[in-house]
Amino acid sequence: MKNDSENTETAILARSINPHTATWTPDAARSILEISLSKKDAQRRDVLAEKARGGTLSAGEESELENFRHVGRILEMMKAKARISLQKANLAS
Numbered sequence: 001m002k003n004d005s006e007n008t009e010t011a012i013l014a015r016s017i018n019p020h021t022a023t024w025t026p027d028a029a030r031s032i033l034e035i036s037l038s039k040k041d042a043q044r045r046d047v048l049a050e051k052a053r054g055g056t057l058s059a060g061e062e063s064e065l066e067n068f069r070h071v072g073r074i075l076e077m078m079k080a081k082a083r084i085s086l087q088k089a090n091l092a093s
Contacts, residue, residue, distance in 0.1 A: 013074060021084070023081075023085065024081060024084055026085070031084070033079055048061055
């Protein structure tokens with residue numbers, strides 16, 4: 001039986017995305033690499049991170065910051081797969 005850390009949303013999604021395999025088309029990979037937080041979201045994340053460094057986050061803000069961390073991990077997995085897919089396509093051409 002898997003333990004709880006192996007069945008977090010991020011772990012389940014990582015197994016689904018399988019970021020170490022190069023299965024996306026070059027067009028799909030390039031599109032994925034263009035995904036980023038909106039300017040407003042990036043600013044909010046930065047404000048929360050600064051408050052965290054200062055030890056002044058409320059419980060609600062900690063939860064909000066964890067949401068940004070979660071999204072960041074998902075995007076990084078997707079971008080890793082996109083980069084590997086592009087490398088594979090470049091080697092094949």
